[in-house]
Amino acid sequence: MIDTVTHAVEDPDRTQPFAELGLKPDEYQEIRDILGRRPTSSELAMYSVMWSEHCSYKSSKVHLKQFGEKAPKTDILMVGIGENAGVVDIGDGWAVTFKVESHNHPSYVEPYQGAATGVGGIVRDILSMGARPLAVMDPLRFGPLDAPDTRRVMPGIVAGVGGYGNCLGLPNIGGEVVFDPSYLGNPLVNALCIGAMRHEDIHLASAKGVGNLVVLYGARTGGDGIGGVSVLASETFSEGGPTKRPSVQVGDPFMEKLLIEATLEVLHAGLVEGIQDLGGAGISCATSELASNGEGGMHVWLDRVLLRDPTLSPEEILMSESQERMCAIVTPANLDAFLALCGKWEVEAVVIGEVTASGRLTVEWHGEQIVDVPPRSVAHDGPVYERPFHRPEWQDALQADGPENLPRPSTPDELRAMLLTMVAAPNLASKSWVTSQYDRYVLGNTVLAQPEDAGMIRIDEETGRGVALSTDCNGRFAKLDPYNGAKLALAESYRNVAASGAVPLAVTNCLNFGSPEDPEVMWQFAQATTGLADGCLELGIPVTGGNVSFYNQTGATPILPTPVVGVLGVIDDVARRTPIAWREDGELIYLLGDTHDEFGGSEWAHHVHGHLGGMPPAVDLGRERLLGEILVAGSRDGMLSAAHDVSDGGVAQTLVEMALHSGIGARCWLPDGIDPFTLLFSESTGRAVVVVARTEELRFTEMCAARGLPAYRIGVVDSGLGPDAGFPAGTQVLQVSELFTVTVDELRMAHEGTLPDALR
């Protein structure tokens, strides 16, 4: 029997399964206090999903506030934190919206669909701002490459990301693939989407105008993903607990493609007053948020929702996370035109409600009232926790256990062997096994894509205005020092964007951590958010939005704290982009920035010694800013032929990638006063390798000197080194003077073999 509001009043003491739905006793009591009675089962369903960690940010809110409080003064932010995605003014009347979200837990349960629907969800967020989605990126993290479960999870996740994005027609322009044992039982699938629109096309999720209609359109509502939000996304996979088999949502990228085209047509035709995507918490979320952000009242006829499964109960319909659905607020006068455009794209649409002045969200099921709540209490006034946190007792010991005593290679032969070992390490090896499953060409505006430092797309075909994006995080650094680890992630992403020639503009983030109920994890989270907020203030770029994913742990062991940071940059003309590949003989190779003996958390310590300890590299955001300005100026004024940031794996990795991507060799040498191992493999920050034509050398080095940025000439592009090194003419060779010589083919074999060999 349907539990109605009348029943709730008449039968106030009925026992309700709030705990099974993830609500704590005091949260349940709070709902009773808000309503002045027990909730109906439908109301309980709504509150339980909307007050889940995933939807309410109840553990993270008090820390995330800093992104607003410490925001640098800026006039580029058109829509800030709190909407579906932030919107940034990139000039010429263009606005860009971008955001990254996690889909970690579903992807572990069902890799293909979990990853696929992660892409689908973030694309709808971007669409709901009124933007045409233009590209996606996917930061992925797995257990060790050789672990059996990685072989189960990784191919499915990669195929899911590719299968959905490819069929949707969005180029995948970058991201990350990282391996670490801490992700073995809890892989991270983060999905980023970027979209663009003209300023006047920005739309918000608000139900304005009493009498306007609420239209649900897209796929039909089915039984998939019911409770996914509160159960899947907020519970740890613990051994010994009850087996939970909630269904992961199933994606239909073809429907999403139709939804994109239909949505953009109704938006551009001026037929939409407010719009919201349906993601986590489905209709519960969309209706309560739309009502809460608008007139405050909405009435919904839930029995009008088109169903895939006619046996669904109203509670299930409210909670269903069926994919590829959107909700629009449409005036009665525009309804026919709206429905006609949906019909053109063969997208089903139905009016499920109307905007009211009641201040209540009321839901009716075949004439009976089953929900009567203040929408704000569902959507925005959920519980807020000041979770206890403290610095782990082991933190000091971890930081004291530095890499100083790990054996280092010193002879030329040892250094050469180390170079080949490192370029083949799973974290440094070529990721083309992954990226070759993604379409990077569709839409015809991809200017740079992986393995470039940043993905870059052209926004305006007339002017060449475009944007660049990079996502980065080194979880090992964040474990050693979460505050600076977050800053280091920001610094790397910022540097990558600048290296491509774009001016860094704004930040999004996806904060992946263990359980917030663990005070040590909560400390990591608090430290990382503070570090990121402070870092953004120092760099002068605002956070525009983001996502938090907690409960990423296996048993009591959390993942490495992983605050993934995405930086967006703008470039006036993408023709000025700076690629990572050098082009021709005689070009000069410069190392910008200072190199110190910094191996704490480095890829060398991790891969060669399985060691994690000490302090991460020092981060100097003032220096990063200066480096960024030099890189952008070098691009704008045509001084740089190529540029590549120095990060994981150090200068050695940077030079190898530049040589491999260009297919041309080079002769390199070491600056005075630094030992070869440190120069080649240290991961000091604030550095980049740039390539300068001889004709530009003086202008460039004078600029660096005037601005106070150290620049060391460390090599020259040279395709003719083969014979000198004892190889046939034409053989491309990377020579590190007085130390060793290695052929580009040898490097390629090592670099490109790792993933295919492991996943064969």
Add this chain to the structure above:
Amino acid sequence: MIPRVGVVTFPGSLDDRDAARAVRIAGGEAVALWHGDDDLMKVDAVVLPGGFSYGDYLRCGAIARFAPVMHSIVDAAKGGLPVLGICNGFQILCESHLLPGALTRNDSLHFICRDQELRIEDTSSMWTADFEAGQEILIPLKNGEGGYVADEATLDMLEGEGRVIARYLGLNPNGSRRDIAGIRNELGNVVGLMPHPEHAVEDLTGPTTDGLPFFTSVLNSLVGAS
């Protein structure tokens, strides 16, 4: 005369904007054609673009062939209208029986996106006339079901009549029989090609501009004929 080249949008077409851009860059006028409308808008040629028409849920191209616009295109193609099917478009041409054979799942079982070397084998078609026979080009390839198959007799017939227009060089990316990347019909007006020339028309966004001659070929032959 600026030739009008129609680009069809099916539900799930993805590279329709790219194909239209390539037509414009080559000097033609791109005309949007809608799957549900059998009016070809007096176009001089048609491109069936890449994508996943109808989600490719039944079999690639199997539903698209029944679209109203395809009835008109099949009739017109039989009368000599130049038609280029790229990727999903190639699959639709095979399903429509304008070209023989079929496209099957890549032998690697993975979707693959890479820059692919091809050799142009035949320059007698309306879409390859601007190439030189034997010319080697590099354009993007991206498909999940790009393995060209036909029975031996059909393959021999295609080879014998010079109807293989392009072949993969180097590692065969998808298991295509005899490394076939593209074929034409007897008349030479209908061409199916698995790789994507429309993604190689600008230095900025493509690996090369080697895709451009596919589009200039048809425009030049149309201008020459008029």
